[in-house]
Amino acid sequence: MSSQEKPYGAVFLVNKPYQWTSFDVVKKIRNALKIKKVGHAGTLDPLATGLLIVCAGKETKNIEGYQAQEKEYEGTIVLGKTTESFDLEKEIKEVAEPSHLTEEEIHHAAGRLTGDILQVPPMHSAIKKDGKRAYKAARKGIDVKLDPRPVRVLRFEITGIDLPEIHFRIACSKGTYIRSIARDMGEILGVGAYLSVLKRTAIGTFKLEDAWNLDSLVAKIKSEQHENL
Structure with a gap:
């Protein structure tokens, strides 16, 4: 040169x-x-x-x-079932029948997960705990307790409901785990949930x-x- x-x-x-x-x-x-x-x-x-x-x-x-910069995603959450990783990486387990849920309840759950929230990252993630990647311990069957972290969900739009599937669009801050949002939504609704589809559509x-x-x-x-x- x-x-x-x-x-x-x-x-x-x-x-x-x-x-x-x-x-x-x-x-x-x-x-x-x-x-x-x-x-x-x-x-x-x-x-x-x-x-x-x-x-x-x-x-x-x-x-x-x-x-x-702010991230935007589109995807699908499946209600009534969950997995250890909160996506399709691990075996799907039945939790509870979600057919009784109303659109109002689903939108209310999304509202509770919007704004400044505390979120616990998935064990199957690259976040470090005591200097080691959490997913490495998780794959060995070691239970790692991860601390909740502040994240910001600017928008959580439900774009379609076809139970057990919910289609969504999310805008959020750096460090937000969409798999954790799926898990938390399942817990709020009392039926369990996992993320089946995720696509990042924008960064800034x-x-x-x-x-x-x-x-x-x-x-x-x-x-x-x-x-x-």
Whole structure:
């Protein structure tokens, strides 16, 4: 690199594929770029899809700024059943029949989970307890007690009710676990619940509709590198 050339930096908006980890996406882009400094701004669970911001080169110094922005999600909660991970990663267990629930009760539960709330993260999460990732202990069958944390749910809109499924749209602060919202909704309604579908649609002003398909992005990166040889 000559002294006139600016250090490389780029921000990529990626539509994270289903069953990929956020790190899988970073690794694929890192290999395509052939540089080490690549990271993502906000983890998505493997079973979630949607917008992932990936920063490369000098842009990695801005990751915390992207992470701090408001997030928006769409998804589906299933009532009457739950799982250990509060999503489809673990075995589904019957809890209680939800057919008696009214739309008013469901909207009221969503209201109770809106605003500034205290939320206990899922045991199957990357949050650290005593310096160790909680999910590692959970996978060994070790019960980890996680402390509640303040989060902000700016909007919790119920977009459809087709029991046992509830469809929703949420806008929330950094650090909010949508799986925990599903769990808490099931507890409020007394029937249990888990998250069956989750898609991140926005981070701040960045929108999923502007994101790249991962394979198309990697192909573009490789093509541009070949042109610059």
